[in-house]
Amino acid sequence: MLGQPLIEIDHVEKSFHNTVVLRDISMKITKGECACIIGPSGSGKSTLLRCINALVPVSRGSIIVDGIQVNDPNLDKLALRRKVGIVFQQYNLFPHKTAIQNIAMAPINVLGRPKEESYERARQLLAKVKLSEKADAYPGELSGGQQQRVAIARSLAMNPLVMLFDEVTAALDPETKKEVLFTIRDLAAEGMTCILVTHEMGFASEVADHVYFTDGGMIVESGTPTDIFKAAQNDRTRAFLSQVL
Amino acid sequence: MMEPIARWFKWLSSTHGLNYSVFFDNYDQTLFLKGLQTTIFLSLACIFLSIMVGLIGAWLQGSRLRAARIGTAMFVQFFRNTPPLVQLAFFYYAVSSLLPTLTDQFGAQAPIINNLGWAIISFSLFAGAFNIEIFRSGIEAVPTAMTEAAESLGYTRFQIYRIVVVPIAFRICLPSLGNNLVNLVKTTTLAYAIGVPELLYASAQIWSEAMNVREMMVLLLITYVALVAVLVGLMQRWERSLRIPGYIA
Amino acid sequence: MKALPPNSLPVLLTPTRPALEPLPAFTTFVQSRALAIILVGGFILSCGISAALSAGATQPQPSILDVLLKWAPLIGGGFLFNIAVSIASMAIGTLSGVLLGLGQISPSRPIAKISWFLTQFFRNSPWLVLLFFVMFLLPFELKLGSLTLPLPAWFKAIIGLALPVMANVAEIVRGGIKSIPFSQWESAESLAFSRRQILWQIILPQAFKRMIPPWMNLYAILTMATTLISVVGIQDSMTLTKAALVAEGRLDLYLPFYTMLLLMFFAYCYPIARLTQSLERRVAVKF
Numbered sequence: 001m002l003g004q005p006l007i008e009i010d011h012v013e014k015s016f017h018n019t020v021v022l023r024d025i026s027m028k029i030t031k032g033e034c035a036c037i038i039g040p041s042g043s044g045k046s047t048l049l050r051c052i053n054a055l056v057p058v059s060r061g062s063i064i065v066d067g068i069q070v071n072d073p074n075l076d077k078l079a080l081r082r083k084v085g086i087v088f089q090q091y092n093l094f095p096h097k098t099a100i101q102n103i104a105m106a107p108i109n110v111l112g113r114p115k116e117e118s119y120e121r122a123r124q125l126l127a128k129v130k131l132s133e134k135a136d137a138y139p140g141e142l143s144g145g146q147q148q149r150v151a152i153a154r155s156l157a158m159n160p161l162v163m164l165f166d167e168v169t170a171a172l173d174p175e176t177k178k179e180v181l182f183t184i185r186d187l188a189a190e191g192m193t194c195i196l197v198t199h200e201m202g203f204a205s206e207v208a209d210h211v212y213f214t215d216g217g218m219i220v221e222s223g224t225p226t227d228i229f230k231a232a233q234n235d236r237t238r239a240f241l242s243q244v245l
Numbered sequence: 246m247m248e249p250i251a252r253w254f255k256w257l258s259s260t261h262g263l264n265y266s267v268f269f270d271n272y273d274q275t276l277f278l279k280g281l282q283t284t285i286f287l288s289l290a291c292i293f294l295s296i297m298v299g300l301i302g303a304w305l306q307g308s309r310l311r312a313a314r315i316g317t318a319m320f321v322q323f324f325r326n327t328p329p330l331v332q333l334a335f336f337y338y339a340v341s342s343l344l345p346t347l348t349d350q351f352g353a354q355a356p357i358i359n360n361l362g363w364a365i366i367s368f369s370l371f372a373g374a375f376n377i378e379i380f381r382s383g384i385e386a387v388p389t390a391m392t393e394a395a396e397s398l399g400y401t402r403f404q405i406y407r408i409v410v411v412p413i414a415f416r417i418c419l420p421s422l423g424n425n426l427v428n429l430v431k432t433t434t435l436a437y438a439i440g441v442p443e444l445l446y447a448s449a450q451i452w453s454e455a456m457n458v459r460e461m462m463v464l465l466l467i468t469y470v471a472l473v474a475v476l477v478g479l480m481q482r483w484e485r486s487l488r489i490p491g492y493i494a
Numbered sequence: 495m496k497a498l499p500p501n502s503l504p505v506l507l508t509p510t511r512p513a514l515e516p517l518p519a520f521t522t523f524v525q526s527r528a529l530a531i532i533l534v535g536g537f538i539l540s541c542g543i544s545a546a547l548s549a550g551a552t553q554p555q556p557s558i559l560d561v562l563l564k565w566a567p568l569i570g571g572g573f574l575f576n577i578a579v580s581i582a583s584m585a586i587g588t589l590s591g592v593l594l595g596l597g598q599i600s601p602s603r604p605i606a607k608i609s610w611f612l613t614q615f616f617r618n619s620p621w622l623v624l625l626f627f628v629m630f631l632l633p634f635e636l637k638l639g640s641l642t643l644p645l646p647a648w649f650k651a652i653i654g655l656a657l658p659v660m661a662n663v664a665e666i667v668r669g670g671i672k673s674i675p676f677s678q679w680e681s682a683e684s685l686a687f688s689r690r691q692i693l694w695q696i697i698l699p700q701a702f703k704r705m706i707p708p709w710m711n712l713y714a715i716l717t718m719a720t721t722l723i724s725v726v727g728i729q730d731s732m733t734l735t736k737a738a739l740v741a742e743g744r745l746d747l748y749l750p751f752y753t754m755l756l757l758m759f760f761a762y763c764y765p766i767a768r769l770t771q772s773l774e775r776r777v778a779v780k781f
């Protein structure tokens with residue numbers, strides 16, 4: 001398996017009705033890698049993550065995640081989603097369940113794990129995101145940053161091979177942003193494969209192994225953080241970076 | 246224990262002419278309590294069935310089958326925009342005229358469904374049409390982001406419905422559902438028109454014998470307002486028990 | 495899992511609409527045609543069922559359609575009476591309801607309390623019981639000094655229906671006023687407006703737009719409730735339908751006759767409901 005990419009995205013195209021959102025996207029992500037996707041809003045970053053997770057079907061091209069052909073019409077979505085966790089900008093915790101229930105429920109309901117074991121694991125994950133004391137709080141009683149960390153723990157509870165993060169800090173204030181970014185950094189350091197859409201360029205250059213710049217549904221430029229942030233070749237990349245930096 | 250109350254109302258009747266016969270006349274009392282019992286039974290049966298109609302209808306409106314969606318929408322519009330009294334007459338006189346009759350033990354022809362049965366059917370469909378709309382708008386008010394999060398955790402469509410959509414939608418619906426159920430209880434009085442011996446009918450029997458229309462009217466209004474108050478109280482309690490800390494629907 | 499060539503898939507991957515999504519296009523389609531479909535379809539269906547049932551009749555009898563057409567003008571006249579009653583009750587109920595609603599926000603505590611109590615009492619009583627109440631307890635004539643005003647049954651019925659309307663209008667008025675943010679009161683107060691001025695010049699004009707949709711909805715409910723007057727012995731479309739059916743004495747006529755009556759009300763109330771909905775949407779967008 002060594003050298004074989006964990007995720008292989010090959011000439012993916014996606015359009016909604018008549019609007020083309022992804023034109024021609026190809027990526028290879030190996031195990032343990034942390035890939036960052038940056039680019040102006042509307043360039044299709046969220047759509048790409050949703051395609052990887054089969055929340056939306058691709059129009060053309062192929063996506064393979066750990067041997068699972070995502071664009072197969074007979075795709076076993078459950079098998080795919082056990083391997084892929086996703087965290088959204090708007091936390092999307094279930095408001096009627098406590099923090100620990102949010103984390104434990106999918107392993108119980110979807111994977112059929114025993115209750116005891118799932119709750120024990122949920123407690124460990126809460127400790128990992130440093131929220132042990134909030135186990136019995138409802139999402140409405142938590143700050144944005146805390147909710148986001150519970151959402152990360154909820155995804156981790158499924159033991160995914162890869163985690164997708166879609167602008168998870170965009171709705172947070174600078175203080176709480178840090179808590180979430182530290183959590184993600186620790187995850188990446190432990191060797192979790194991550195695909196990260198973010199506007200935090202400092203963070204991206206710190207944790208990323210590979211940076212992709214997208215615009216207009218295409219990957220305009222990609223390379224190591226140094227390649228992109230210090231020596232971008234493409235004018236559009238440079239223009240974008242000069243705006244956000 | 247009832248004795249002093251009965252004596253006091255007797256005294257009220259003989260000295261002030263306020264004839265609350267229900268409190269001291271055995272026959273009237275039985276009639277009234279039977280009527281109350283029928284009203285409560287009718288209400289509970291209709292509440293249960295109308296919620297069933299609402300759930301099934303809301304489920305059909307989300308169906309992939311176009312015919313099911315159109316059929317449900319037409320059902321809702323029809324029952325919402327026609328008088329419940331005419332609906333009742335439609336079922337009791339028109340629809341039942343199409344059904345075969347049974348021969349009872351005395352050899353007489355008896356309808357398969359009696360007047361109480363038709364009242365239950367008619368009011369349940371009427372209130373059910375409103376419940377369909379209420380449940381559907383509750384389901385639509387659940388953010389799609391929430392269902393998407395569940396989907397990406399690997400839940401099936403049915404699990405998403407059961408574990409995420411229904412619990413949240415139900416909390417959103419509860420106030421409007423409560424209103425509709427209050428209306429339903431008030432609507433049960435229409436069963437009077439087809440001779441179901443519910444509270445209003447029983448009271449009319451009493452006042453035509455005892456000639457105490459005024460007193461019975463006051464008693465009736467108080468009884469109905471009390472019934473509604475009990476229902477409202479129960480619904481509020483239910484709402485409170487389902488309230489999620491920190492969550493604003 | 496079959497390995498499919500990546501580039502041959504698009505046809506198979508036609509996007510399927512998730513069932514949880516709201517269906518705006520579909521809803522408008524249904525609403526624009528539902529009226530016609532229900533009116534025509536319901537009618538033909540009920541005539542058809544009845545015709546099929548009466549096919550085995552022993553003696554020749556006039557066709558269902560002929561009988562319907564014979565009675566339709568009379569029942570239609572009764573229906574117009576229902577409409578007239580609804581308009582009168584709505585007018586009386588609205589006027590008194592606005593007063594009761596304003597009473598609820600009166601600075602005088604007793605007035606507010608009494609208004610609140612009356613509103614709750616009449617709102618939570620069954621319409622039919624209130625109608626009985628007024629029919630039996632209002633005298634058949636009113637003596638004002640030497641003047642004697644007769645109180646005919648139809649007039650009492652109008653009052654009886656106006657009572658619950660009043661309570662519901664009061665609730666609409668109170669809700670409309672309450673829906674205007676308190677900051678509006680405060681900022682007007684800081685501009686030295688008097689309480690009366692704030693209410694009439696600032697709050698009510700804003701609240702008015704929000705009160706219209708529920709008020710129209712109430713009117714539709716009232717129109718349907720006017721059939722209750724048949725229960726207390728006043729001749730309306732419902733009474734006349736029953737009378738016609740008794741006069742004809744044919745079992746196969748029940749379905750078409752009641753369907754016709756239902757459709758008369760549907761044809762009147764459904765457009766009101768649609769208009770209410772579109773107004774509601776417009777109000778919702780504005781605020």
Ligand SMILES: Nc1ncnc2c1ncn2[C@@H]1O[C@H](COP(=O)(O)OP(=O)(O)O)[C@@H](O)[C@H]1O
Binds near residue numbers: 041042
């Ligand atoms: N479900 C959808 N239907 C139609 N258009 C969509 C849908 N989702 C996204 N789009 C369009 O796709 C484009 C890219 O969106 P998105 O992937 O969210 O971009 P980004 O995350 O980079 O800001 C946008 O123009 C958006 O309007």
Ligand SMILES: [Mg+2]
Binds near residue numbers: 047
């Ligand atoms: Mg995005």
